[in-house]
Amino acid sequence: MSIYELINEIDNEDIVLPAIQRDFVWDEGRIELLLDSMFRGYPVGIVLLWETYTPIQFRTFARDHVPGGIYKFEENKKGRRMKLVLDGQQRLSSIYVALKGTFDGRKLYYDVLSGRDSDDHSEVKYRFEFAKDAEIRALNREQQNARKKIGSEPKDDDQEEVAYWVPLSEVVGRNPRDMQKLRDDLSAELKLSSDDKLRMELNIQTAGYALSENSEILKTQTIDSKLPASDEKRKSAFDILEIFVRVNTQGMTLRRSDLIVSMLRLYWADASELLPRFIKEINDAGNLNIDNDFIIRCMFSTAGIGTRLDFELLRKKTNVDKIQETYRDCFNAIRSTVDFERSRYQAEH
Numbered sequence: 001m002s003i004y005e006l007i008n009e010i011d012n013e014d015i016v017l018p019a020i021q022r023d024f025v026w027d028e029g030r031i032e033l034l035l036d037s038m039f040r041g042y043p044v045g046i047v048l049l050w051e052t053y054t055p056i057q058f059r060t061f062a063r064d065h066v067p068g069g070i071y072k073f074e075e076n077k078k079g080r081r082m083k084l085v086l087d088g089q090q091r092l093s094s095i096y097v098a099l100k101g102t103f104d105g106r107k108l109y110y111d112v113l114s115g116r117d118s119d120d121h122s123e124v125k126y127r128f129e130f131a132k133d134a135e136i137r138a139l140n141r142e143q144q145n146a147r148k149k150i151g152s153e154p155k156d157d158d159q160e161e162v163a164y165w166v167p168l169s170e171v172v173g174r175n176p177r178d179m180q181k182l183r184d185d186l187s188a189e190l191k192l193s194s195d196d197k198l199r200m201e202l203n204i205q206t207a208g209y210a211l212s213e214n215s216e217i218l219k220t221q222t223i224d225s226k227l228p229a230s231d232e233k234r235k236s237a238f239d240i241l242e243i244f245v246r247v248n249t250q251g252m253t254l255r256r257s258d259l260i261v262s263m264l265r266l267y268w269a270d271a272s273e274l275l276p277r278f279i280k281e282i283n284d285a286g287n288l289n290i291d292n293d294f295i296i297r298c299m300f301s302t303a304g305i306g307t308r309l310d311f312e313l314l315r316k317k318t319n320v321d322k323i324q325e326t327y328r329d330c331f332n333a334i335r336s337t338v339d340f341e342r343s344r345y346q347a348e349h
Contacts, residue, residue, distance in 0.1 A: 002211070003095060004211045006092065006218070007095060007096055010092065014081075014082060014083060015083045015092070016060055016082055017059050018050075018084040019057040019058060019059070019262075020241060020266060021085065023071070023276070024094075026093070031103065031108070032128040032129065035095075038211075038218075039115075039206050039210050042217070044218055045088060046088060046220070046221060047087065047092060047220045048085070048088060048221050048223070048247065049084065049222040050086055050224060050235065050240055050243075051081065052081075052083075052235075054076065054079075054237055057269050058073065058074060058075075058084060059071045059272075061092070062097070063096065063097070063102075064097075064102045064105075065101065066104055071272075072273070073269070073272040073273060075269065079229070083222060086240065087244075088218075098128075098168060099168060099169055099172065099211070102130075103130045106132055107130065107132075108129070108167070109166060110168040110203075110207065111127035111129075111164065111165055112164055112186070113163050113196055113199060113203070114126050114127035114163065115199050115206070116161070126206070128168065139165055140165055164190060168207070171207045183200060183201065187200075237266065241262070244262065245259060256293075256311060257292040257296045258292065260292075263314040267317060268320055278331055279291070279295060282338060285342075286341070293309065295334075297309065298333070299327055300313070300323070302326045302327070302330035302333070303319070303322035303327075304322060304326075305322060305323075
C-alpha cells in the first residue's frame with residue numbers, strides 16, 4: 001500500500017492500535033526528520049499488522065496529538081475485521097498527525113521552496129515545521145515584504161534563499177487546478193526566479209509521489225491477511241503478544257515495565273486506562289515524574305509477588321488476579337505517601 005492508502009485506512013478506523021502498544025512518544029523534530037527522509041525517497045522501515053476478528057481491546061489513532069494525553073480504549077465486541085499495528089506505530093502515528101491532524105495544537109507546514117541540494121547529506125533537505133497558523137502567516141508575510149524589494153527580473157544565480165510555508169495537508173490534498181493557482185500566486189507574489197519556480201514544482205510533485213505513489217518507502221506486512229474469520233491457521237492473541245515482544249526486544253528495546261504493562265492489558269482490560277490515569281494524577285499533584293517502573297514495582301509488592309520487573313510472573317493468571325485484587329490498596333498507599341511528603345515539604349518551607 002502507498003502511505004496515503006495506509007493513512008486512509010487509519011482514518012476509516014480499519015487500522016487501529018492494540019492495547020499492548022506503548023503510547024506515542026515521538027517529538028516534533030523526529031516527525032519532521034521522518035518526513036524529510038520520506039520526501040528524499042529513503043526507506044523508513046516496515047509496518048507489521050495483524051488482520052483479525054478477535055474481540056480484543058484497541059484504540060484508534062489520535063488525529064490531534066496532545067503529549068501526556070489519556071487514551072480511550074474500546075473492545076471489538078462485534079468481531080469486525082480490523083488490522084492491529086504490532087510494529088511501526090510511532091511512524092504511522094507521526095504521519096497521521098502530520099497529514100490529518102495537529103501536534104499539541106500545531107499543524108505541520110511544508111516549505112515548498114526548500115529541497116536545495118547540499119554537500120552534507122546529513123543536513124535536512126525538505127523543511128517541515130509544526131506551528132500555529134498565525135506564526136506561519138507572519139513568516140510568510142515577512143518573506144513577501146522582503147521579496148518586494150527585489151527587482152522584477154530576479155537572476156537564477158541569486159543566492160538568497162527564499163522560503164514559503166504551506167500546510168502539508170493542502171499540498172497533497174488539493175486538486176490540480178488549485179495547485180496550479182497556488183504556484184502561480186506564489187511566483188507572482190514572491191517574484192520567484194526560474195530556479196525557484198522549478199524547485200517549487202518539483203517539491204509539490206515530490207510530495208505527491210512520496211505519499212501517494214511510492215510504495216517502497218514504508219513497507220507493509222500483514223499477518224493472517226484475508227484468512228476467513230474461522231480459519232484455524234489464524235494466530236491467537238497470545239501468539240500476537242509473543243510476536244510483539246520478540247519484535248520489540250530487537251532494535252529499539254522496550255523497558256521491562258513496558259512489556260509488563262502490555263501483558264497486564266492483555267489479561268486485565270481496565271489496566272489500559274487505570275495505570276496512565278493514576279500516573280497522571282500523581283504527577284499532576286506532586287510533580288514527581290513517577291513512571292511505570294515505580295508503579296509496577298509497588299503493585300507487585302502489594303500483591304506479594306516481589307518487586308522484580310519480571311514479566312514471566314504474569315504468565316500465571318493467578319498473579320494478575322492478585323494485582324487486580326490489591327491495586328486499590330497500592331494506589332491509596334502511594335497517594336498517602338505523596339500527601340505526607342507534600343505536607344512535610346510545605347511545613348519545612
